Amino acid sequence: MKKYPQNEKRKEAGAPVEKRNVERPIVREERVFSASVTVMVIAVILVFNVMFYILASLFRLYFSPTKDDPQTLTGSTDAIFAEAIAKKRTVKIYFCNDEETVSAHDTGSLVYETAQLYKERYPEFIDIEYINIITKRDSKGNRFPLSNYTENDEVILKSSVIFECVESGEYKVVTDAYTSAGYADFYSLDSNGYILSYDGEEFFATMISWVLAEEHKKAYFTTTHSEQVDSSFVKLLMAAGYESDMISLRDSAVPDDADLLVISNPRSDFEISIDGSGVAVATSEIGRLEAYLKRGGNLYVSLDPYVKKLYSLETFLEGYGIGLSETEIDGKIYRDIVRDGANAITTNGYTIVTEHADGTIATQISENMDKYSDNDVIIREAGALTLSGTAQALLTSSRSASCENAGIVTKTGGSFPVAAYNTVTSADGKETGNIFVVSSIYMTVSDALVTNGYSNKDFIYSLIEYLYGAENMPYGCQSVLYDSSVLENLTMSTANLYTAIVLAVPTTIAILGAVVVIRRKNR
Amino acid sequence: MLAVFKKEMRSYFTSVIGYVFLVLYLALSGAVLCYTTLYSMSSDVTSYFTIMLLLSGIVLPLLTMKSFSEERKVKTEQLLLTAPVSIIGIVVGKFLAAYSIYAGCMVLNTLYCLVLLNYSSLKVAVLFGCLIASLLVGLVFIAIGLFVSALTENQLTAAIGTIAIILGFLAIGLIGSLFPSDYAIRYVFNFLSIFTRFQYFTNGVIDIASIVYYISVAIIFGYLTVRIYDRRRYN
Numbered sequence: 001m002k003k004y005p006q007n008e009k010r011k012e013a014g015a016p017v018e019k020r021n022v023e024r025p026i027v028r029e030e031r032v033f034s035a036s037v038t039v040m041v042i043a044v045i046l047v048f049n050v051m052f053y054i055l056a057s058l059f060r061l062y063f064s065p066t067k068d069d070p071q072t073l074t075g076s077t078d079a080i081f082a083e084a085i086a087k088k089r090t091v092k093i094y095f096c097n098d099e100e101t102v103s104a105h106d107t108g109s110l111v112y113e114t115a116q117l118y119k120e121r122y123p124e125f126i127d128i129e130y131i132n133i134i135t136k137r138d139s140k141g142n143r144f145p146l147s148n149y150t151e152n153d154e155v156i157l158k159s160s161v162i163f164e165c166v167e168s169g170e171y172k173v174v175t176d177a178y179t180s181a182g183y184a185d186f187y188s189l190d191s192n193g194y195i196l197s198y199d200g201e202e203f204f205a206t207m208i209s210w211v212l213a214e215e216h217k218k219a220y221f222t223t224t225h226s227e228q229v230d231s232s233f234v235k236l237l238m239a240a241g242y243e244s245d246m247i248s249l250r251d252s253a254v255p256d257d258a259d260l261l262v263i264s265n266p267r268s269d270f271e272i273s274i275d276g277s278g279v280a281v282a283t284s285e286i287g288r289l290e291a292y293l294k295r296g297g298n299l300y301v302s303l304d305p306y307v308k309k310l311y312s313l314e315t316f317l318e319g320y321g322i323g324l325s326e327t328e329i330d331g332k333i334y335r336d337i338v339r340d341g342a343n344a345i346t347t348n349g350y351t352i353v354t355e356h357a358d359g360t361i362a363t364q365i366s367e368n369m370d371k372y373s374d375n376d377v378i379i380r381e382a383g384a385l386t387l388s389g390t391a392q393a394l395l396t397s398s399r400s401a402s403c404e405n406a407g408i409v410t411k412t413g414g415s416f417p418v419a420a421y422n423t424v425t426s427a428d429g430k431e432t433g434n435i436f437v438v439s440s441i442y443m444t445v446s447d448a449l450v451t452n453g454y455s456n457k458d459f460i461y462s463l464i465e466y467l468y469g470a471e472n473m474p475y476g477c478q479s480v481l482y483d484s485s486v487l488e489n490l491t492m493s494t495a496n497l498y499t500a501i502v503l504a505v506p507t508t509i510a511i512l513g514a515v516v517v518i519r520r521k522n523r
Numbered sequence: 524m525l526a527v528f529k530k531e532m533r534s535y536f537t538s539v540i541g542y543v544f545l546v547l548y549l550a551l552s553g554a555v556l557c558y559t560t561l562y563s564m565s566s567d568v569t570s571y572f573t574i575m576l577l578l579s580g581i582v583l584p585l586l587t588m589k590s591f592s593e594e595r596k597v598k599t600e601q602l603l604l605t606a607p608v609s610i611i612g613i614v615v616g617k618f619l620a621a622y623s624i625y626a627g628c629m630v631l632n633t634l635y636c637l638v639l640l641n642y643s644s645l646k647v648a649v650l651f652g653c654l655i656a657s658l659l660v661g662l663v664f665i666a667i668g669l670f671v672s673a674l675t676e677n678q679l680t681a682a683i684g685t686i687a688i689i690l691g692f693l694a695i696g697l698i699g700s701l702f703p704s705d706y707a708i709r710y711v712f713n714f715l716s717i718f719t720r721f722q723y724f725t726n727g728v729i730d731i732a733s734i735v736y737y738i739s740v741a742i743i744f745g746y747l748t749v750r751i752y753d754r755r756r757y758n
């Protein structure tokens with residue numbers, strides 16, 4: 001022990017010895033040692049982490065268990081091609097690039113895979129060839145007559161795909177089947193131009209059916225009323241076997257070859273001139289519509305319930321028993337917009353899951369759709385329809401729906417028709433046509449059609465088959481959805497139920513906890 | 524260690540704090556899950572787990588704030604330190620108790636996500652990755668909470684201190700993103716950032732280096748807690 005001089009003097013004087021903290025240096029040393037060990041341990045761990053980080057980057061020490069699901073064919077096309085296979089027809093698919101390039105292309109690879117799947121499924125019916133459009137030779141070195149496929153001024157690029165029926169020589173060029181800069185017919189895009197889905201199975205079926213068909217139906221879209229035509233609807237009509245074109249009824253009557261006339265979301269009214277007897281003049285737009293229907297034409301109309309009243313067109317449709325419902329409140333007229341909180345897929349209640357109406361055609365469509373899909377058809381911001389005479393509903397809202405506009409409830413009671421049809425018999429009684437009206441512009445937009453959970457596409461195909469008499473619809477073809485995180489078939493009422501269940505757990509724990517703590521306190 | 528673990532678990536389920544944490548955490552996580560998936564019509568769970576990362580940083584300190592600070596406040600610290608159990612055993616026992624509750628809540632929330640399989644193609648690999656990341660981040664947050672709790676006898680101070688350190692760690696990634704990508708210092712910040720490493724897992728990538736990092740940070744704070752108590756035992 002260290003001697004302190006003061007202590008020695010105190011001892012001599014007989015005074016108590018002052019104790020000093022003689023252990024201070026030892027404790028200080030221990031602390032320094034302890035701190036050094038701590039710093040060293042932390043430093044070692046840090047250095048180990050840095051080295052591991054570098055090694056992990058160099059040797060890719062991570063794994064990614066995500067993988068894309070491989071494409072498959074649903075088999076929906078077996079029925080469509082059965083007749084052609086029985087007749088031993090063959091279809092050739094020409095890719096205008098070599099196989100290695102096509103299979104490695106970022107968007108072309110899916111098209112390549114689909115072609116391979118079709119060839120595997122129908123080996124006697126489908127054949128694939130790869131063409132070099134520069135040398136105009138196929139993969140075996142044989143000369144390829146490229147000029148035979150540009151008779152109608154088709155443009156053929158390295159990213160094009162040509163479909164041809166060998167027996168008839170009928171061909172179809174898909175000019176820009178896939179590129180990395182733009183996307184074409186094999187894909188569906190949303191309104192912002194982003195890819196929604198890859199629709200290879202359906203588009204291949206469309207093209208193969210197209211070249212096998214002996215004739216194609218014609219659909220005309222009206223113009224000059226700011227009509228909004230969704231490209232996915234045009235593509236759908238093509239899959240149903242229709243060639244599309246535009247027509248201005250101000251300039252000409254509906255052509256004789258028109259199998260279907262489409263009035264798609266007009267924003268301005270149709271012209272009408274009334275003669276002395278109160279009948280629309282034949283050269284006015286409404287007059288031309290009348291004439292078309294009287295000769296047994298088919299009409300597809302989609303209306304925007306938020307657009308101001310199109311008097312001439314709506315009066316024309318009301319003449320066939322279908323009109324847009326309105327309610328007068330305090331001297332103001334409100335369109336009845338259907339809202340269904342329980343059966344909506346959005347929180348505002350305006351994107352609703354519809355129900356199939358009763359009625360012969362509605363039941364046929366519903367039963368047909370049952371074979372291929374879940375049967376649910378969604379529709380957004382639909383107006384309620386009023387029906388009279390022989391007009392019948394095809395789709396309605398559920399019984400829990402109401403009608404609202406600008407926050408005002410205009411109607412209650414549910415079961416509002418949102419899609420309806422009427423049959424029109426020609427003047428000589430020999431031809432019948434059909435008018436179909438849907439009171440929403442969103443039934444055939446890309447995100448309503450491109451979905452594996454809802455059946456809007458199959459509904460339209462069924463409509464075309466049962467109402468307009470077309471055949472060989474590509475039902476049930478699955479799309480490869482790019483944004484497959486969308487929840488489908490979930491209504492707000494189900495979401496509310498799940499939320500209640502999830503929140504019931506902490507509620508139960510709170511009650512149990514309160515009981516336990518109170519009992520302990522009172523013990 | 525087992526005795527300490529059992530004691531801590533008993534104290535969580537016989538006192539208010541355990542139930543408050545469970546109710547608050549499960550209610551918040553349930554509400555966030557429903558809002559980000561069911562009401563957004565999306566089966567993408569990455570936004571849910573990212574929000575829960577931030578919420579965990581605020582709610583987890585409730586669980587850890589009383590671990591050591593209460594012992595000091597009610598003067599039971601001496602009993603603990605003189606008990607025939609090592610400091611490491613004490614720290615690990617308390618850590619495991621808090622972590623068991625957190626992990627149980629996290630696994631339950633992940634099971635809720637499976638309901639989305641009925642309505643969409645849920646990316647199970649991403650869900651699994653997010654769960655692993657959340658459990659690893661829980662290790663770090665709880666270790667930080669125990670460390671701060673050991674420093675003070677005031678529970679509120681312990682909670683606030685823990686939240687401050689956790690938010691500091693989360694902010695490291697934000698600070699790093701302010702630098703241009705070719706600056707070396709950005710790599711340093713990304714290396715230290717809990718949030719940046721968390722994002723690898725939300726993309727469905729199981730990054731071994733990040734797993735090592737999270738465990739290392741938890742070990743560092745655990746070691747510091749042991750050092751504090753070791754020093755206190757012999758003082």
